[in-house]
Amino acid sequence: MEMMPQFPWEEMDRGEVLSIEQLRAGSAEALHDPDAWIDDEVKRGVLITSLDAMLGWSRRYSTWPVTFGLACCAMEMIATAASRFDISRFGMDVFRASPRQADLMLVAGTLCWKMAPALKRIYDQMPEPKWVVAMGQCAISGGPFAEYVSVVPGVNHIVPVDVYVPGCPPRPESLLHGLTLLHKKIQTEGSRLKRGLN
Amino acid sequence: MTQPLSGKEVVARIQKQVPGAVLLADHGCIWVRPVTVAQVAQYLKEAPGMEMDYLNNLTAADYLDYLEVVYHLSSLKRNHSLTLKVQCWGPEEPEVPSVFHLWQGADLQERECYDMFGVRFVDHPNLKRILFWEGFEGHVLRKEYTG
Ligand code: SF4
Numbered sequence: 435m436e437m438m439p440q441f442p443w444e445e446m447d448r449g450e451v452l453s454i455e456q457l458r459a460g461s462a463e464a465l466h467d468p469d470a471w472i473d474d475e476v477k478r479g480v481l482i483t484s485l486d487a488m489l490g491w492s493r494r495y496s497t498w499p500v501t502f503g504l505a506c507c508a509m510e511m512i513a514t515a516a517s518r519f520d521i522s523r524f525g526m527d528v529f530r531a532s533p534r535q536a537d538l539m540l541v542a543g544t545l546c547w548k549m550a551p552a553l554k555r556i557y558d559q560m561p562e563p564k565w566v567v568a569m570g571q572c573a574i575s576g577g578p579f580a581e582y583v584s585v586v587p588g589v590n591h592i593v594p595v596d597v598y599v600p601g602c603p604p605r606p607e608s609l610l611h612g613l614t615l616l617h618k619k620i621q622t623e624g625s626r627l628k629r630g631l632n
Numbered sequence: 633m634t635q636p637l638s639g640k641e642v643v644a645r646i647q648k649q650v651p652g653a654v655l656l657a658d659h660g661c662i663w664v665r666p667v668t669v670a671q672v673a674q675y676l677k678e679a680p681g682m683e684m685d686y687l688n689n690l691t692a693a694d695y696l697d698y699l700e701v702v703y704h705l706s707s708l709k710r711n712h713s714l715t716l717k718v719q720c721w722g723p724e725e726p727e728v729p730s731v732f733h734l735w736q737g738a739d740l741q742e743r744e745c746y747d748m749f750g751v752r753f754v755d756h757p758n759l760k761r762i763l764f765w766e767g768f769e770g771h772v773l774r775k776e777y778t779g
Contacts, residue, residue, distance in 0.1 A: 547765070548764070548765055583772060584764060584772075
């Protein structure tokens with residue numbers, strides 16, 4: 435085994451002095467400010483970024499969900515909205531009672547065929563851009579009731595779904611994870627039109 | 633506790649009022665002829681000493697050979713209860729008189745019973761499907777339903 439080189443203390447101190455001296459010698463002048471040429475007024479009021487990033491950012495942090503609790507999963511959605519899990523961290527705390535003010539449809543629960551036209555109608559009334567999260571087995575595939583005649587075997591038969599959150603019911607953590615994924619999706623989507631305007 | 637009336641004890645009184653209505657009786661339960669349901673129900677609701685002013689529940693059961701419509705009645709005044717049952721051996725969609733005019737709560741329950749079992753409640757003001765949509769084929773809680 436190679437022996438580690440031994441440095442006497444004085445030698446180490448000398449090394450430090452040298453490096454400091456070097457840095458000092460090289461830093462006589464202040465660093466050049468890359469924005470120096472920009473007028474002060476402009477500098478205070480303008481932030482430069484890409485339009486896509488800007489759009490994604492603003493949409494991501496103001497995704498207002500439309501109230502759509504259909505069955506037991508709605509309880510977990512409510513828990514997510516309440517103080518312990520606190521959905522307002524993401525700017526999503528305003529559950530809208532009107533689809534015209536909402537961007538996100540959280541389908542929480544079992545969808546029956548009798549309810550399906552209402553779901554489709556509410557989805558159609560939401561302004562673009564809009565997203566759908568299928569929460570729980572029932573919304574994903576009909577879940578425990580998939581074989582029953584009155585149950586829609588997954589809301590993706592009715593509306594296009596962006597994020598599937600599995601569980602029966604999913605814990606609020608899972609829902610929040612799903613929402614985080616949705617946020618990522620919204621951010622990357624940017625200004626691109628999601629799907630053709632209806 | 634609500635006291636269940638013995639079916640055997642009320643039989644005589646009902647028979648006097650509606651002759652030939654009761655087919656069978658045991659503890660807490662009587663079976664009556666389908667056509668007499670409304671009369672028997674009216675008697676149970678109005679006769680002093682009975683006063684069944686509350687319809688807890690109205691449902692049906694499929695026993696393969698026949699359908700049985702079940703009424704759970706109770707009296708809030710006298711704190712007793714009685715079960716009324718009707719066996720329907722008849723046609724595909726058996727007919728049973730509605731009790732809506734006696735207990736308005738029967739409205740939705742009779743509609744559900746019609747929806748699920750295909751029992752036609754005669755004189756019901758608005759007998760149509762409730763959980764399934766109009767035009768749906770079959771009655772899903774029937775044993776023969778496989779769809
Ligand atoms: S997935 Fe489970 S918890 Fe959610 S609505 Fe269906 S049955 Fe209820």
